[in-house]
Structures are given as structure tokens and as C-alpha cells.
Amino acid sequence: MEYHLQAIATLFALVNPTVCAMMFSGLTAGRTRPQRVSDATRAIATIAVVLVIAALVGARILKIFGISLDVFSVAGGIVLSFIGFTMLAGSGSANKPDPASRSADPSASGATLAPMILFAASPGTITGVITAAATHSRDGVPLTALVGIGVVLTITWAFLLLVASRSKASDQTAPGLAHDMVSRYMGLIVIAMGIQYALTGYKAFMAG
Numbered sequence: 695m696e697y698h699l700q701a702i703a704t705l706f707a708l709v710n711p712t713v714c715a716m717m718f719s720g721l722t723a724g725r726t727r728p729q730r731v732s733d734a735t736r737a738i739a740t741i742a743v744v745l746v747i748a749a750l751v752g753a754r755i756l757k758i759f760g761i762s763l764d765v766f767s768v769a770g771g772i773v774l775s776f777i778g779f780t781m782l783a784g785s786g787s788a789n790k791p792d793p794a795s796r797s798a799d800p801s802a803s804g805a806t807l808a809p810m811i812l813f814a815a816s817p818g819t820i821t822g823v824i825t826a827a828a829t830h831s832r833d834g835v836p837l838t839a840l841v842g843i844g845v846v847l848t849i850t851w852a853f854l855l856l857v858a859s860r861s862k863a864s865d866q867t868a869p870g871l872a873h874d875m876v877s878r879y880m881g882l883i884v885i886a887m888g889i890q891y892a893l894t895g896y897k898a899f900m901a902g
Contacts, residue, residue: 697830701842704826708819709741711850717810717880719857730858737807737814738851742843744815745823749839752824763821764902767895770817775888777812781881813884814850818891 718737722730756766823843827836 697838698841701826701830701838702845704822705819705842705846706849708816708822709814709846709850711846711853713880713883714810714814714850715853715857717813718807718854719860720880721806721810722858727858727860731855733807734851734854734858737811738847738854740811741815741850742847744811745819745843745847746840748820748823749827749836749843752820753828756824762899762902763824764895764899767817767821768892768899770820771888771890771892771895773888774812774816774818774891775885777809778881778884778886778888781809781884782878783881809884813887816887816891818887821891 718734722733725733756763823839826842827839830836830838
């Protein structure tokens with residue numbers, strides 16, 4: 695039980711449901727409530743697939759390619775920082791499609807939510823999952839990591855559904871400038887986390 699609680703606490707800090715909810719709110723602004731619920735469920739399912747695969751075979755995949763967790767953390771941190779820079783820069787309101795005209799097609803929704811999915815299933819989260827799986831496995835089954843994933847993603851899903859329950863009208867009344875500032879601030883947080891992952895991995899690699 696103690697190991698399970700440690701895994702849950704670690705993954706909760708890495709996934710950060712509160713930040714995910716804020717990103718989800720911005721990325722799905724203007725969509726209807728049913729679309730948001732569908733988006734939330736699809737995003738959580740995608741994140742779950744990535745993290746479960748990491749728990750089951752992540753360490754083996756890295757070992758096959760001769761990649762250490764430290765190097766993976768550095769490379770992933772760089773990628774995460776790039777995503778943050780993209781969010782920080784923005785694309786300009788003139789180039790953005792009208793939220794009301796966004797397609798409800800699943801593929802379009804998945805593309806829209808990519809920043810949040812990559813944030814939740816970040817290199818840091820994957821590294822944490824692989825570490826928990828490698829440290830606390832029983833009979834070859836990473837039960838501790840799987841329990842942590844299940845609990846944290848359930849909580850995150852609840853946060854997203856809470857955001858999705860907001861009316862479409864409330865999103866449309868939000869000031870565009872404030873919305874843009876929040877989006878850019880979230881990009882800054884993602885950049886900082888990416889740099890942190892990269893520097894931590896680099897420090898551990900050099901120490902080893």
C-alpha cells in the first residue's frame with residue numbers, strides 16, 4: 695500500500711490534473727458540452743494507452759535501443775520545451791479557425807488536444823512510470839505503476855469533465871486577451887518543465 699501511495703503521489707505531481715484542466719479549457723473553447731466530454735474521454739484514453747505501454751514495456755524498449763532513462767529525460771525535455779515555445783508564441787487569432795466551426799471529427803479533436811496529451815504523458819511522466827514499474831513489480835506485473843496510472847488519470851478525467859460541464863456561452867464571454875495570456879502562461883510552464891527534465895537528466899547522466 696505504501697508503494698502504491700508513493701506512485702500515486704509521484705504521478706499526480708507529474709501529470710498535474712490542474713494544469714491539464716486549464717489547458718483543456720483553452721484548447722476546447724467554443725466547443726459544445728457533448729464535444730468537450732468526448733474530447734476529455736478521448737484524451738484520457740490516449741494518455742492511458744501511452745502510460746500503460748510505458749509501464750509494461752517502456753524499460754525494455756529503451757534497453758533494446760541502448761537508451762538510458764537519463765538520456766531519454768534529456769531528449770524528451772527538449773521536445774517538451776519546443777511544445778511550450780509553440781504555445782508561448784501562439785499562432786495569431788487571424789490564422790485560427792473559428793471555434794464554433796471546428797469539426798467534431800475525432801481526428802481533429804485529437805490534433806487539437808495534442809499539447810495537453812503531450813504534457814500529461816510527458817517524458818517526465820513516462821520516466822516516472824518506468825521507474826515505478828522497474829522498482830515495484832510483482833511476478834513481472836508492474837501493479838504499483840498501473841494502480842498509480844489508474845487513480846491519477848481517473849482524477850484527471852474528473853477535472854476535465856468538470857471543465858467540460860461549463861456552458862459554451864461562458865467560454866464565449868471570456869475576454870480574448872485574457873484567454874490568450876493564460877495560454878501563453880501555460881506555454882511558459884511547459885517550457886520550464888521541459889528544461890527541468892532535460893537538466894535533471896543531464897545531471898544524472900554526467901554523475902553516472
